[in-house]
Amino acid sequence: MDASATTTRIAVIGVGNDYRHDDGVGWAVVARLARRRECRPLPHGVTLLCTDGDPTRLIGAWQDVRLAVVVDAARARPARPGRVHRLRLDGGLPPSRWAETSSHGFALGDAVRLARTLGRLPGELVVYAVEAADTSLGTGLSPRVAAAVGPLVRRIEEDLGRPAPSGR
Numbered sequence: 001m002d003a004s005a006t007t008t009r010i011a012v013i014g015v016g017n018d019y020r021h022d023d024g025v026g027w028a029v030v031a032r033l034a035r036r037r038e039c040r041p042l043p044h045g046v047t048l049l050c051t052d053g054d055p056t057r058l059i060g061a062w063q064d065v066r067l068a069v070v071v072d073a074a075r076a077r078p079a080r081p082g083r084v085h086r087l088r089l090d091g092g093l094p095p096s097r098w099a100e101t102s103s104h105g106f107a108l109g110d111a112v113r114l115a116r117t118l119g120r121l122p123g124e125l126v127v128y129a130v131e132a133a134d135t136s137l138g139t140g141l142s143p144r145v146a147a148a149v150g151p152l153v154r155r156i157e158e159d160l161g162r163p164a165p166s167g168r
Contacts, residue, residue: 009065010043010160011122014050015058015072022081022132022145026050029128030032032153043160055111059120068122069156072108073145074129081133082144084152089125126159128152 012033014026027050047065049111051057053072062068074085089112108127115121130152133142141149 010046010067010069011062011065012046012048012059012069012156012160013061013071014048014051014071016050017052019137019139021134021136021140022130022142023073023135023140024139025073025130025132025141025145025149028141028146028149029071029152029156032149033156036153036157046160049057051125055114058111059115059118062115062122062125063120066123067159068084068125069159070108070125070127071125071152071156072129073132073135076131079131079133081131081142084148084155085127085131086155087127087129089121089127103121128156 011019012030014028014030016023016026018024018027030048030050033042036047049061051061058070062070076083112121112125130145130148133145140146
């Protein structure tokens, strides 16, 4: 990939499992962005992807991008289902609170550390972690998590519309 493509490419990555209720929130956000794109185009170079959270697939999805926006379900104590946390990494180590935020069997911080070791981090990484209520088997988001999808989509659209940080 040439340098100009690297500086303009943006990936929005939904992480999760659509068959584990709230764990599908990342996929729901990407699906809503895809539907909205039909009426209101996203900026040039934006790619929408979904993954199950496997670290190698996640790293592959954000390789060679200027900005990666990752949306995933999260566990928190005390839990407030539907609450959204925005975490940003632009060159430093992942914050310690990334250690156990995912609702999957891996920690996002581990994927970031692996990507750093392999030289495959995006220019900027923004993670939206949505607190989950129910990650049992089944489809459909819980009411409070479903209610967070629309506002989160608008927030991501704002992220995509801002200019690249200087020096990138």
